[in-house]
Amino acid sequence: MPGTNLTREEAQQRAKLLTVDSYEIDLDLSGAQEGGTYRSVTTVRFDVAEDGAASFVDLVAPAVHEVTLNGDALDPAEVFEDSRIALPGLLRGRNVLRVVADCAYTNTGEGLHRFVDPVDDQAYLYTQFEVPDARRVFANFEQPDLKATFQFTVKAPEGWTVVSNSPTPKPQDNVWVFEPTPRISTYITALIVGPYHSVHSVYEKDGQSVPLGIYCRPSLAEFLDADAIFEVTRQGFDWFQEKFDYAYPFEKYDQLFVPEFNAGAMENAGAVTIRDQYVFRSKVTDAAYEVRAETILHELAHMWFGDLVTMEWWNDLWLNESFATYTSIACQAYAPGSRWPHSWTTFANSMKTWAYRQDQLPSTHPIMAEIHDLDDVLVNFDGITYAKGASVLKQLVAYVGMDEFFRGVQAYFKRHAYGNTRLSDLLGALEETSGRDLKTWSKKWLETAGINILRPEIETDAQGVITSFAIRQEAPALPAGAKGEPTLRPHRIAVGLYDLDEASGKLVRAADGRIELDVDGELTAVPQLAGRPRPAVILLNDDDLSYAKVRLDEGSLAVVTERLGDFESSLPRALCWASAWDMTRDGELATRDYLSLVLSGIGKESDIGVVQSLHRQVKLAVDLYADPTAREALLTRWTDATLAHLRAADAGSDHQLAWARAFAATARTPEQLDLLEALLDGSHTIEGLVVDTELRWAFVERLAAVGRFDEAEIAGEYERDKTAAGERHAATARAARPTEEAKAEAWASVVESDKLPNAVQEAVIAGFVQTDQRELLAPYADRYFEVVKDIWGARSHEMAQQIAVGLYPSIQVSEDILRRTDEWLASAEPSAALRRLVSESRAGVERALKAQAADAAAQP
Numbered sequence: 001m002p003g004t005n006l007t008r009e010e011a012q013q014r015a016k017l018l019t020v021d022s023y024e025i026d027l028d029l030s031g032a033q034e035g036g037t038y039r040s041v042t043t044v045r046f047d048v049a050e051d052g053a054a055s056f057v058d059l060v061a062p063a064v065h066e067v068t069l070n071g072d073a074l075d076p077a078e079v080f081e082d083s084r085i086a087l088p089g090l091l092r093g094r095n096v097l098r099v100v101a102d103c104a105y106t107n108t109g110e111g112l113h114r115f116v117d118p119v120d121d122q123a124y125l126y127t128q129f130e131v132p133d134a135r136r137v138f139a140n141f142e143q144p145d146l147k148a149t150f151q152f153t154v155k156a157p158e159g160w161t162v163v164s165n166s167p168t169p170k171p172q173d174n175v176w177v178f179e180p181t182p183r184i185s186t187y188i189t190a191l192i193v194g195p196y197h198s199v200h201s202v203y204e205k206d207g208q209s210v211p212l213g214i215y216c217r218p219s220l221a222e223f224l225d226a227d228a229i230f231e232v233t234r235q236g237f238d239w240f241q242e243k244f245d246y247a248y249p250f251e252k253y254d255q256l257f258v259p260e261f262n263a264g265a266m267e268n269a270g271a272v273t274i275r276d277q278y279v280f281r282s283k284v285t286d287a288a289y290e291v292r293a294e295t296i297l298h299e300l301a302h303m304w305f306g307d308l309v310t311m312e313w314w315n316d317l318w319l320n321e322s323f324a325t326y327t328s329i330a331c332q333a334y335a336p337g338s339r340w341p342h343s344w345t346t347f348a349n350s351m352k353t354w355a356y357r358q359d360q361l362p363s364t365h366p367i368m369a370e371i372h373d374l375d376d377v378l379v380n381f382d383g384i385t386y387a388k389g390a391s392v393l394k395q396l397v398a399y400v401g402m403d404e405f406f407r408g409v410q411a412y413f414k415r416h417a418y419g420n421t422r423l424s425d426l427l428g429a430l431e432e433t434s435g436r437d438l439k440t441w442s443k444k445w446l447e448t449a450g451i452n453i454l455r456p457e458i459e460t461d462a463q464g465v466i467t468s469f470a471i472r473q474e475a476p477a478l479p480a481g482a483k484g485e486p487t488l489r490p491h492r493i494a495v496g497l498y499d500l501d502e503a504s505g506k507l508v509r510a511a512d513g514r515i516e517l518d519v520d521g522e523l524t525a526v527p528q529l530a531g532r533p534r535p536a537v538i539l540l541n542d543d544d545l546s547y548a549k550v551r552l553d554e555g556s557l558a559v560v561t562e563r564l565g566d567f568e569s570s571l572p573r574a575l576c577w578a579s580a581w582d583m584t585r586d587g588e589l590a591t592r593d594y595l596s597l598v599l600s601g602i603g604k605e606s607d608i609g610v611v612q613s614l615h616r617q618v619k620l621a622v623d624l625y626a627d628p629t630a631r632e633a634l635l636t637r638w639t640d641a642t643l644a645h646l647r648a649a650d651a652g653s654d655h656q657l658a659w660a661r662a663f664a665a666t667a668r669t670p671e672q673l674d675l676l677e678a679l680l681d682g683s684h685t686i687e688g689l690v691v692d693t694e695l696r697w698a699f700v701e702r703l704a705a706v707g708r709f710d711e712a713e714i715a716g717e718y719e720r721d722k723t724a725a726g727e728r729h730a731a732t733a734r735a736a737r738p739t740e741e742a743k744a745e746a747w748a749s750v751v752e753s754d755k756l757p758n759a760v761q762e763a764v765i766a767g768f769v770q771t772d773q774r775e776l777l778a779p780y781a782d783r784y785f786e787v788v789k790d791i792w793g794a795r796s797h798e799m800a801q802q803i804a805v806g807l808y809p810s811i812q813v814s815e816d817i818l819r820r821t822d823e824w825l826a827s828a829e830p831s832a833a834l835r836r837l838v839s840e841s842r843a844g845v846e847r848a849l850k851a852q853a854a855d856a857a858a859q860p
Contacts, residue, residue: 004060004083006132007373008313011143017053018141020148021045021094022180025138028155029193030174033123035114037062037102042139044097044148051092056084058135058142059101060111066100083135099139107757108796109262111136112191115757117259119219119723124194126258126273128266131314132374134186142186145312145420149180150189163192163215165269167252181269182250183418185310190268192256199226203237208247210237213254219723220257220279229255232293236300239335240327245410249308249417255296259724260759262798263381264295267302267324274299281725282694285654287609290332290340297328304413312420314377318367319423321381322389325351326397329390345570346609347394348544351387353578353613356549357585358383359451361843362481363836367392368423368446378797379833391547392445398492398516398545399441400434408433441490448487450478453549454519454540456556469529471495471519471540473548481839491519495526496542496572497535506568507537507559514542539572550579561597565604574610577601581617584625587850590858591626594618595634599641608654615642615662623771624813624844625851627859639666643675651688660689664698668772673708693721697729705736705770728763735767738776743768747780750803751787758798765806774811781809781817785824792834804834808841813848821845 026041044057060083064076067085079086085099105114105125110133115124127137135142154162154176162168162176165184169177181189196215203210212233214226233255241247250270261275278292301324311320329351332343340346358364367389371377397405408430416425423446427438453474459467471493475486497513500506513535515528537556541548552560560576567573580597583589589597598618605611622634642663649656667676676699678684679691691699700717703709711734718730735746746768750761769777784807792800809817821842825835 004132005373005375006058006142008315008371011145011313014055014141014143015145017049017055017090018146019047019049020141020146021047022149022151023138023140024151024153026153027137027191029125030155030157032105032114032125032160032193033157035105035123037104038112040099040101040103040138042097042099042101044099044139044141046095046097046141046148048090048092048095050090053090054086054088055090056086057097057099057139058083058132059085059099059139060133060136061101061103063102064099065102066098068098070095070097085139097139101139103137106136106796107260108799109260109758110796110798113258113260115259115724117217117219117724118727119217120195122195124196124217124259126192126256126261127190127268128262128273129189129268130187130266131377132187134189137191140186144185144187144310144314147183147185147310147418147420149183151180152176152178152189152191154178154191154193156193160194161196161198161215163190163196163213163254163256163271165190165250165271167211184269184307188267188269188307188310190266190271190273192258192271192273196256197221197224199224201226201230203234203248203253205238205241210248211252213252214257215254216257216276216279217259220276220281223279223281224257225280228289229296232296233300235335235338236297236328236331239331240301240304243327243406243409244304244413246304246308246413246417248303250303253300253303255299260757262758265299267299267306269303269307272299277725281723282692283657283690284694285608285612285658287346287612287654290343290346290609293340294328294332294343294346297331298324301327301331305409308418309413309416310420312422313371314374314380315369315371316421316423317371317377317380318369318385318389319426321386322367322393325386325390326393342570342607344544345574345607347390348571348578349574349607349610349613352391352544352547353581354383355387355391355547356451356578356582359388359449360479360847361840362479363840364449364479364482366447366449366484375831375833379801379836388547394544395445395492395546396430396438396441399490400430400436400438404434405430444487444489448489449482449484450475450486451547451549452487452489452491453551454491454493454546455551456538456540456553457523458534458538458553458555460534464534466529466532466534469526469538471524471526473519473522473524479843488521491541491546491548493517493519493540493546493548494542495529496537496539497529497532498537498539498567498572499535500563500566501568504568505566507563507566507572508568509542509572510535516545519546539575541575542572544571544575549582550575551583552576552579562600564597565601570607570610573605574607577610577614584617584621585847585851587854589854591621591851591855592630592634592858594621595638599637603645608658611655612658615658615665619662619665621851624811624848625855627852627856628813630855630859635666635668639663639668639672642666643672646689647686652690653688656686656689657695660686660695661698664695664702667702668706673703673706676703677708693725697721697726697733701729701733701736701767704733705738705767705772707738709733710737724759728759731760731763732767735764736770738770738773740776743773743776743780747783750807751783751791754795754799758802761799762802762806765802769806769811771811777809778812780807781812781820784809785820785828788838789828789830789834792831800834801837804837805841808838810841810844813845813852815849817845818842818849 024043028039064080067074165181166178197218201212257276265274305323306320332340412429457470494516498507501508584594646659714733
C-alpha cells in the first residue's frame with residue numbers, strides 16, 4: 001500500500017508512459033458556507049505510449065462515485081485505494097478518464113482550505129497544492145513534469161468571487177467558467193473563492209498590458225495598502241522583464257492575501273496566494289515592509305522560474321526557490337527607485353544565518369538533494385533549499401559575472417518555455433554565455449554538504465606594514481550522522497580593508513581597500529596586500545559574495561569588539577554581527593560576552609532589520625546558551641537594557657517599536673510588569689509609542705505567561721479584537737499561563753484532539769512553550785515521545801510537522817533529553833521524515849549544552 005507517497009521511480013515510469021493533454025475540472029462549491037464535502041468532476045485527456053499498459057491517477061477523497069476510462073465504467077471499490085485510482089488496460093494513443101468524487105474542505109492549509117471569518121461569519125476558501133495536494137481537490141497525475149492545460153468550472157454561492165489562474169469570467173447563475181490555462185504543472189493551479197474584497201490596476205509598458213489584482217477579506221480592507229503593493233509589483237515587472245528578456249508569461253497577475261496560510265506565499269501561475277499577516281493591522285517596522293516586498297518579488301520571479309520553466313522532479317526544488325530568492329533580493333538591491341537598496345544586508349543578516357544553522361544539523365544535505373519520494377521533499381523546504389542555494393547562486397553570479405549570468409538565464413527561458421528541465425540545462429546555458437567550465441564548481445558546491453571556514457593569516461613588520469597575507473580555508477567535519485565528506489571549495493570573495501576616519505569616528509573602507517579574488521584549496525596567497533600599512537580591520541568575504549564562515553584576525557577582532565557599531569556601511573556590520581552570532585552558537589564566544597558585544601554596539605545600529613535579529617538572537621542565547629546559574633542575571637541585564645533603549649529611542653521611530661517588543665518579550669520584575677500593565681490601560685505613556693492592537697497582544701501574552709493575567713483579562717482583550725488574529729493571540733495567551741491546568745488544556749487541544757485549524761494550533765504551541773516555565777513543562781517530555789509517532793501517522797503533513805517540531809522538549813537542555821531522544825530514535829522506527837525532524841531538534845539541545853559549557857568556562 002503506497003499510502004499518500006509517490007516515489008521518483010514511479011513518477012519517472014509514469015512520465016515515460018504518459019503525455020497529458022488537458023484537464024476539465026468541475027467543482028460544486030455552492031455549499032462552502034456550511035463546509036463538509038463538495039462534488040469534484042474531472043475529465044483528463046492523455047496519450048499513452050504502450051497498448052495495454054497500466055498506470056494510476058492520484059486522488060485523496062472521502063468518496064469516489066464514478067470512474068470511467070475510455071467509456072468503460074470501473075468499479076471505484078476495486079480501483080480506488082489510499083490516494084490512487086488504478087488505470088488498467090490503457091490504449092496506445094488518446095485516452096479519456098472521468099472521475100466523480102466527493103472531496104473535503106480542510107482546515108490544515110493543504111488542498112482546499114476553508115476558513116470562517118469571525119467578523120462577518122463568511123467562509124473564505126483558497127487552494128494550496130505544493131507539493132502533492134491538488135489531488136485533494138481533483139483527480140490528476142500529481143508530478144511536475146506532466147504538464148497540461150487546466151479548464152476550471154466552479155459553482156459558488158451568490159455574491160462570491162472566484163479567482164483562478166486564467167482571467168476571471170462573468171458568472172452565469174453563479175457558475176464561473178474559466179478559459180484553459182497554458183501548459184503548467186498541477187501544483188501551481190489555484191482557486192480562491194469567497195466574498196473577498198479586491199482592488200484592481202494594470203501594468204503597462206511598451207504596448208504590454210497586464211491586469212493586476214489584490215484581494216483580501218473585507219475585515220482587512222481598511223488596512224490594505226494596495227498602492228504600496230502595486231508599486232513593488234511594478235518594479236518587479238520592470239526589472240525581471242528586462243533581466244529575463246522574456247515577457248510575463250500569463251494573462252493577468254493577481255495577489256491574494258488569504259487566511260491561515262502555512263507558508264509565506266505560493267507562486268500559483270497568475271494567482272499568487274500570500275499569508276494575510278502581510279496586511280498589517282498595526283504599526284510594523286520597515287523591516288516588515290522589506291520582508292513583504294521580498295516575498296512579493298520572490299513569487300513574481302517564480303512566474304518565469306518555476307511556472308514557465310519547471311523542474312522535472314523535486315530534487316531541483318532548490319533551484320526554483322534559490323533563484324526566486326536571489327533575484328528578488330537582487331531586484332530590491334538594484335532596481336531603480338527601490339526602497340531597499342540595502343537588501344544584501346538583510347540577506348546576510350537573516351537568510352545566511354538560516355543557511356549556516358541548517359548546514360550544521362545532522363540532516364544537512366547537498367543543495368541538490370536526493371529526493372526519493374514525496375516524503376523527502378515535504379521536509380526539504382529548508383535553509384539549504386532556500387538560503388544556502390541563494391547564497392551559492394550569488395557566489396555563481398560573482399564567479400561568472402552578472403551580465404553573463406542573466407544572458408544565460410535568457411537563453412534558458414527561451415529554450416525551455418512551458419517545459420521541464422534539470423540543473424544541467426541551466427548550467428549548460430551559463431557555460432555558453434560565461435565561457436566558464438561549471439562542472440567542477442557544480443560538483444563541489446551543489447553535490448556536497450557542509451560549510452567552509454575562511455581565516456586570514458597575516459604577518460607585519462615592526463612598522464605595521466603587511467609583509468605577507470594569505471587566506472586559509474578549512475573544511476570542518478560534517479555533523480555526526482550527516483552523509484558525505486568535508487570539501488574544500490572554490491570561493492569568489494572580496495577582502496575589505498577598513499580604517500577609522502578620525503573626522504566621523506566611522507570605520508570606512510578605503511577607495512583602494514577592496515580586493516576581489518578566487519580562493520581555492522587550503523591556502524591562497526594575497527600578494528596585493530604586501531607592502532601596505534595594516535588597516536584597523538581586514539574583513540574576509542566583504543560584500544558577502546561567498547558562502548562561508550569567516551573569522552577575524554586578532555587585531556581586527558579587537559577593533560570590531562570595541563567598535564562594531566561604527567562601520568559606516570550596514571553590510572560589513574551585518575557580516576561581523578553574523579560572525580559573532582556564529583561563534584556564540586559554536587561555543588567559541590561565551591554567551592555573556594556576546595551579550596556584552598551586542599549591548600556595546602546595538603545602540604549605533606541603524607538597520608532596523610539587524611536590530612530586530614539581534615533582539616531575537618540575544619534572547620535565544622540567554623535562554624538556551626547561557627550557563628544556567630548565570631541565566632537570570634543575564635536576563636536581568638538584557639531586560640534592563642531593553643527598557644533603557646525603549647525610553648531613549650526617538651519618539652514614534654521603528655527602533656522604539658522594536659525595543660517595546662523586545663522589552664515585552666522578557667519583562668520580569670514586578671516594576672517592569674507593572675509598566676506593561678500601565679502601558680496597556682493607558683495610565684502610563686511613552687511619548688510616540690502607540691500601544692495598538694498587535695502591541696497590546698504582545699503585552700497581554702507576556703502578562704499571561706508570568707501569571708499576571710488569566711482568563712478574564714484574556715477574554716476582555718479578545719472582546720476588543722474579535723478577529724481571526726485576536727482568536728490566535730488569545731489562544732497563545734491562554735496556553736502561556738503558568739499553571740498545570742492551562743498546560744494540560746493546551747496539550748489536549750493539540751495532541752488529543754485534531755479539531756484545531758492550522759493557524760490556531762500553531763498559536764497554541766507558541767504559547768505552550770515558555771522558556772521561563774521549564775519545571776512546569778518538564779513532564780511533557782515523556783509524553784512527547786509517547787505520542788509523536790502516532791500523531792505523525794494520523795495527521796496531515798503540515799499539522800504533524802508543527803507538533804513534531806514545536807512540542808519537542810527543546811528548552812529542557814540536558815543530557816537526559818539527549819538520552820531519551822536517542823532511545824526513541826533507536827526503538828520507535830519512525831519514518832525517515834519524522835526521524836529527520838526529531839534528530840534536528842536533538843541537535844539543537846546538543847549545541848545548547850556545548851554553548852552552556854563554554855559560557856560557564858568563561859565565568860570570571
